[in-house]
Amino acid sequence: MEQGGPESIDKSKILEVKPLRCLSPVFTSASGSSVSNPQASSPFHCVPPGGPFPPGLAPIYPFMRSNESQRTGQPYGNDIASPVPLNAFRTPGSAKGGMGRGKRGRPRKVPVGVVGDSGGYSDLMNQSDQNVSGYDVHETDAEDASNSGKRKTRLQKRQSVPISDFDEVGVVNSLLTSFKLMELDIAKNDFGDRELVDRVLLVYDLLRKKIMLHDESRDSLPGVTRRPDLKAGNLLMSKGIRTNNTKKIGHVPGVEVGDIFFFRMELCVVGLHAPTMAGIDYMTVKASADEDPVALSIVSSGGYEDDGEDGDVLIYSGQGGVQRRDGLMFDQKLERGNLALEKSMQRGNEVRVIRGLKDINTTGKIYVYDGLYKIQDSWAETNKTGCNVFKYKLVRVPGQPEAFTLWKLIQRWKDGIASRTGVILPDLTSGAESLPVSLVNDVDDEKGPDYFTYIPTPKYAKPYVLPEPSLGCQCNGGCQPGDVRCSCIQKNMGCLPYNPLAVLMKYQSLIHECGKTCACPSTCRNRMTQVGLKVRLEVFKTKNRGWGLRSWDPIRGGGFICEYAGQVIDASKVGEFESENEDAYIFDSTRIFESLEDPQQNPNESPKAPFPLVINAKLEGNVARFMNHSCSPNVYWQPVLRASDNEAYLHVGFFAIKHIRPMQELTFDYGVLPAHRAQQRRKKCSCGSVKCRGYFY
DNA sequence: GACATTTCAGTAAT
């Protein structure tokens, strides 16, 4: 994003546009009585109840689509947030015979999905797109034919394999339909672009999470997928859902230097690095006489760097030399990837370098695309066991946006070795948050935004009152996945919405977090937006859009960032705050928001929150008030409800749409005012995105 | 928390 992003766009363009946010001091006497009883605006009248609801919760369910309403196709709030069936899993026991989804090749344990029987999905398919079922049938037939010879052996194998109730094909197809990936044309398959890379990664992430959620609900029974990352990749690739399928030397279209990934399979589906395990990707090019392998990309796991402080040099070890079965060592040979690196050095070819770094929050790794390198030197060393190991010295091609070096710099900030330049305040929250939030200006001499009072949570004058009390859960040790008795899990349609890292696991129109009357502790997995910041944020001065928000830490797709705090005001009086320069710190749930799943589609006019919520952060607020608008945002907001007895508080949680690398500005779509509200107040947008609407509000 | 074990897939080469 650095290349095309707002930080680096042509200055002549920058100067033509006004800042998104005007920070000139405007002190209106926002009458203290502006915080009024939201009940007065009768929040529930707009949506008639349409089905059987759990007792006490009917009025705040209008945006949830029950199974019943899906099947009957009942027009029901249009449910913009979940075109993908969230409970699209077969009930245990309904999985009939069917063949395994194992790939051709060596026989292995095969999870038994149901292919060819669209079963519980046919309704959904028909309702969404006629093409879908056609494609489905065709695909299934073809696969049946091509694999019929091997099916017998697999079926025999399956005798000992526990039956999986996961309808992989149905889930994949519904995802692909939602994201318009069924008809991926060949050209784009070979050469991607930014939009497609994002979309493929998004679908990969959703699919991986869906598989993971499903496994969780089975409570670790044998036969579950132990590697959802690989399974999701396998399912997508077997359908041809990938980009940059043809191997290429140099950059891969749609992937930018500095992009981050959390799984090897993600590198694979976007064509950055094809092998799922091996560290060296290469291809043979038909040179004049002989066929030479040339290296395309390497993944450095970070264990062998010996170059000290210079992040632009990498000493990389060759592959091989170890017996997989027993760990025996032997000499590496100059073949395969090793030979390819050698040849690439001779030819002076550029090699993509992906740096694998330890993720401090998990046992996993984060992969940073560090751009193109050239191999400057190669030699052989003898390791501790006396075996031959090849080494390659790679030097980064100059002039590329900084990536890995930025990570190292941030680490030095955190360790206190280096100090962040331009810091105005080390913590503008004065300790109100769980982590400090720096205020930084390394652009000009402005000393900071207008004064406001920092509050970490929204201020409600009164809660919304539920007609019937909401039942709290009884999970003393915290809500556990797969616990069907937990009333909070039931409200969330059978799943805990977050993983232990506060990453949102699915799109869901409304999240029901645990509230005051729940028995679980504050560490409960269903209270993720209540325990404060998870990433180290900074408020910084942008070049052309006033103050903005960004993170020192990488953020996974779906990761919780912060909520929107401020004074909750009567939604019917939002007009009083809508004047020039006065509404820069208004969050308004009643605007029109584009669907995340399908940005091409016309914005859906149905409201996104279960009842109108307007928050004024002009005088009191938190970090969220600094998040700028973008027409291509990397953050979205999500209604989060916390209910206890008859009281309900609606919160706005901000979550990452995709993986966000460190220091990339966080933006969300402010939404558009409906037609009947003042359009002349549109503000000119300078988000710099190719999809920019030109205005917002 | 470091270490050990288990389980998973794409693709070049054969």
Added chain:
DNA sequence: CATTACTGAAATGT
């Protein structure tokens, strides 16, 4: 062409 060989990482258990 079908099959095998070659390549570690991610999740889980100790």
